[in-house]
Amino acid sequence: MTGRRPDAAGRRALALYRDAPWQERAHVHVRWWSAPFRRLVTLLPEAGPVLEIGCGHGLFSAYAALSGERRHVVGVDIDADKIAAGAVAAARVPNLELTVAPDGAVPAGPWAAVVVVDVLYLLPADAQRALLAAAAAQVAPGGRLVVKEMGASPAWKVRWNRWQETLSVRVLRITEGSATFTFVDPSVMAGWLREDGLTVTATRLDAGRVHPHHVLVAERAPA
Template identity: 90%
Template sequence: MTGRRPDAAGRAALALYRDAPWRERAHVHVRWWSAPFRRLEPLLPATGAVLEIGCGHGLFSAYAAVAGPGRRVVGVDIDADKIAAGAGAAARVPHLDLTVAPDGAVPAGPWDAVVVVDVLYLLPAEAQRRLLTAAAAQVAPGGRLVVKEMGASPAWKVRWNRWQETLSVRVLRITEGSTTFTFVPPDVMAGWLREEGLAVTATRLDAGRVHPHHVLVGERAAGWGQPTSATATT
């Protein structure tokens, strides 16, 4: 259970929703137990500007803000109802903002980190790639893009995840998005990030879990965007 149980910052983040309606409170608690947030938070820089794209009710953004008081965290989502549900939580943390992203636009950076947690599978593959390209463009030199999605193996975890997502999106209607899911294999997505000039590491996060959790971290070189010595002398 280590790594799943909320730590002090996790408990504090969940407590931010104490005045929310029971449905939202239940949702953020279920979300905490189903997602490996404790493994993701240390992948963010301890200080600086952090953008979460597709933050939903804002639980991971809230956790990142509480765990890292030196961070300024902005969470955006296309779903105005979810942002409204997180508004009470965000109001309690001065360095946390949750806001609606009209048409899914990526807010201009530079961001020291951009994080995307379980969002891309709701979009067709080309739209996933466009969103990652737009996100990568806003990562500061020396910054990183953290992409948490589901992996492509083992088959039983992939089947379990598809069944659960079908329930959430089509039956319970908890999540906005297309009613088909596109799980792009992590190695394909890693290739997209490399084409955006990021140095990528891939890590499975599914040990002891029924979902095939997986994370890619794309790092932007500190000197990115500066003229090389060859360019500078011409």
């Protein structure tokens, strides 16, 4: 199993934030240790244009860029403060751009990969559906959409995750999003992506972790 300790590219990505205020440094470190970034980066193509929707401070985008110099990674988020913080770090990585995008907007592709990590649960189900359809439409032939969200089981991990998100979004206000969370069952989301013409593989990523991490890899057939 790929570990959670930062590899060389992960250490370089985290080090990009060394001059940031302590809250941002702490945030990116918590993101690293709580999300399965090392597994997720292996799901991206080794080269080509990659879009991350909802990149936050840009840690995963930076990691994807630093671990694959033939990728050109663009990260977008609705939160201008996070993008401003991330842009300082991104300035040190030639194959990385971070930019603000309006809610629901998907920059035009074609993208070799579009990746969405722990964003959709902040949106109502119909907005999740619409954002995935818009993202799928920008995936190049032979490309893929990688969607990391939380799974629907086991119950204790689902409860733990809800508690932590309530703290992060409603109490500490670290993350922008609606007042409620909508965790769509991955099997439902996979159905949406199949309706959009993609071939979907679903994988649980929660072994050895307290969060019910789950990823969908949705591939568009080559031309």
